[in-house]
Amino acid sequence: MAQSHPMILARGAPVLSLIPRLIPGLIACAAVTAAALAVQALELRLFGRGWIDAIVLAILIGAAVRSVWTPPAALRPGIEFSARTLLEIAVVLLGASVSAATVMAIGPGLLAGTALIVAAAIGVSYGLGRLLRLPRRMAVLIACGNAICGNSAIAAVAPVIDADAEDVSAAIAFTAVLGVVVVLALPLLGVALGMSGVQYGVLAGLTVYAVPQVLAATMPVGAVATQAGTLIKLVRVLMLGPVCLGLALAVALRRRAAPDAATGEPARRTIPLRHLVPWFVIGFLLMMAARSLELIPVPALPVMAQLATALTVISMAALGLSTDARAVARSGLRIAAVVTLSLLALIAVALGLIYLLALA
Numbered sequence: 001m002a003q004s005h006p007m008i009l010a011r012g013a014p015v016l017s018l019i020p021r022l023i024p025g026l027i028a029c030a031a032v033t034a035a036a037l038a039v040q041a042l043e044l045r046l047f048g049r050g051w052i053d054a055i056v057l058a059i060l061i062g063a064a065v066r067s068v069w070t071p072p073a074a075l076r077p078g079i080e081f082s083a084r085t086l087l088e089i090a091v092v093l094l095g096a097s098v099s100a101a102t103v104m105a106i107g108p109g110l111l112a113g114t115a116l117i118v119a120a121a122i123g124v125s126y127g128l129g130r131l132l133r134l135p136r137r138m139a140v141l142i143a144c145g146n147a148i149c150g151n152s153a154i155a156a157v158a159p160v161i162d163a164d165a166e167d168v169s170a171a172i173a174f175t176a177v178l179g180v181v182v183v184l185a186l187p188l189l190g191v192a193l194g195m196s197g198v199q200y201g202v203l204a205g206l207t208v209y210a211v212p213q214v215l216a217a218t219m220p221v222g223a224v225a226t227q228a229g230t231l232i233k234l235v236r237v238l239m240l241g242p243v244c245l246g247l248a249l250a251v252a253l254r255r256r257a258a259p260d261a262a263t264g265e266p267a268r269r270t271i272p273l274r275h276l277v278p279w280f281v282i283g284f285l286l287m288m289a290a291r292s293l294e295l296i297p298v299p300a301l302p303v304m305a306q307l308a309t310a311l312t313v314i315s316m317a318a319l320g321l322s323t324d325a326r327a328v329a330r331s332g333l334r335i336a337a338v339v340t341l342s343l344l345a346l347i348a349v350a351l352g353l354i355y356l357l358a359l360a
Contacts, residue, residue, distance in 0.1 A: 018077075021077045021078070022077050022078040022081050023078060024074050024075050024078055025071070025074075025075040025076060025077055025078015025079040025080070025081065025082065025318075026078040026081070026082060027078070028071060028075050028078065028079060028321065029062075029078065029079060029082040029314050029315075029317045029318045029321065030314065030317075032058055032061050032062045032065065032317035032320065032321065033054075033058055033313050033314050033317045035057075035061050036054045036055075036057035036058040036061055036313065036317065037054050037313075039052075039054075039057050039061070040052070040053070040054045040057060052220075053219065053220035054313050055215070055216045055219055055220065055309075055312055055313050055316050056183070056184060056216060056220065056316075058313050058314075058316040058317040058320060059180055059183065059184070059216065059316045059317075059319055059320040059323075060184070060320065061317070061320060062316070062317045062318070062319065062320020062321040062322075062323070063180060063320040063321075063323050064320075065320070065321060066320060066321050066322070066323055066324060067324070070324075071321055079318045079321050079322060080318070080322070081318075082314055082315055082317070082318035083315055083318035083319050083321075083322050086311045086314055086315045086318070087210075087211075087212035087311070087312070087315040088212070088279070088280035088283075089280070089311055090212060090215065090307075090308045090309075090311040090312045090315060091211050091212055091215070091230070091280045091281075091283070091284055091308075092280050092283035092284055092287055093287065093304045093305075093307055093308040093311070094215065094226070094230055094284065094287075094305075094308045095283065095284035095285065095286070095287025095288040095290075095291070096287045096288075096290065096291050096296055096300075096301060096304045096305070097223070097226075097227060097291070097301065097304075097305055097308075098227050098230065098231065098284075098287075098288045098291065099288065099291050099292045100288065100289070100292040101292070107357075109357055110202065110232070110353075110357055110359070111235060113353045113356075113357065114205075114206065114232055114235045114236060115235065115239060117147075117206060117346070117349055117350060117353060118147045118148060118236055118239045118243075119147075120349060121143070121146060121147035121342070121345070121346045121349070122143045122144060122146075122147045122243070123143075124342065124345050124346075125139075125142055125143035125146045125147060125338070125342035125345070125346075126139045126140060126142075126143040128338050128341050128342055128345075129142055129143065129338045132334045132337060132338055133334070134334060134335065134338060135167065137161050137162070137163045137164070137167055138163075138167045138170070138171060138335070139338070140157065140161055140163075140247070141154045141157060141158060141161075141163055141167060141168065141171040142154075142171050142175075142335065142338055142339055142342065143342070144156075144157045144240075144243060144247075145157075145171060145172075145175050145209070145339075146175075146209075146339065146342040146343060146346060147236070147239075147346070148236055148237065148239055148240050148243065149209060149210055149211065149233075149236060149237050149240065150175050150176075150179050150209025150210050150213075151172045151175050151176055151179070151209070151210070152210065153240055153243075154168060154171050154172050154175065155168065155172070156240060156244060157243070157244060157247060160244050160247045160248050160251060161247055161251060162251070170332060170335055171335065171339075173324075174335055174336055174339050175209060175339060176322070176323055177323055177324075178209075178339055178340065178343065179208070179209040179210060179213055180319065180320070180323050182207065182208055182209065182213075182217070182343065183208065183213050183216045183217045186203070186204055186207065186208065186217050187200075187217065187220060187221060189203075189347075190203065190204075190221065193351075195354075196359075197221060197222050197223075197224035197225040197228070198224055198225070198228050198359055199354050199359050200218070200221055200225045200229075201218055201221070201224060201225035201226065201227065201228025201229035201230075201232070202228055202229070202232050202350070202353075202354055202359060203229075203347070203350050203351065203354060204217045204218050204225065204229040204232075204233075205228065205229040205230065205231065205232025205233040205235075205236070206232055206233075206236070206346070206350035206353070207343070207346050207347050207350050208229070208233065211230070211233050211234065211237055211280070211281075212312060212315060213319075214226075214229045214230055214233045215230070215308075215312045216312065216316050217229070218230075219309065219312070230284075234281060234284060234285075237281055238281065
């Protein structure tokens, strides 16, 4: 999951006036995308097949560039727009490839299991954080990011629990890097375990941090894996609403016990609707409904799928350009340990659910 680009939501700022500021960063992302496509074409020429998909190559090339060169301020708006908004648009378009019949095929057991895994992951991750003596708010941030949707969950939960900027930055720094590692490593695990498309898609949906990153992790495996992974991931994303509401209630109860020193009244906080229901989740569901009701012309379906793939490659290039591996060192060993152990626990539980339900 990703939040909307702050520039687009700026008050009184016409969208068209922002386009010139986006162009330099878009060009940088396009250059990385072109390099990824060139390497993929070279793979096909030399080996007869693409061993590493363009989506993954875009991340690797972007991250390699970012490790030796920091994009100047003029490029950042376009890179952030590509990494967030274009990813969100790709997810919306992907909804056209999924019908209600596909959702029903997943079954109530897997849907209920997904919700239970999210709850269990939050509890385990929070417990690990407190065990390693992380502050309470930091432990909550990491737990929600690990269980739901990575950086965006951290950003959404932070204002609810009054997290410090330093805590948010540290939690996001490691999660961003680890998210890329998961996207690159998970397909190898799927191959090693001999997983089917459905099994691998469920594993990716249950473990990969961000919705668009699920596309990067599953598209090289096939359409079945992508559809299953996206559906499961969206169930995780939709858990953000109840989690935020639950945390808001917990914070309110704590404030009631400790009223504000100046007014004697508990402080009040409203949760923005965009934190509870991301627009691209609604868009995905609307697209899925349109597909189920046969409102989308059949010839348009492959075009929309190709556009979703193209936008995803560009977005992965932007993600690579935004990922600074050196941030891991600055985030601290305890945070790194908690995030890594929490992710490993999540993968183990996800595999257990897959084999418990005997998914084919």
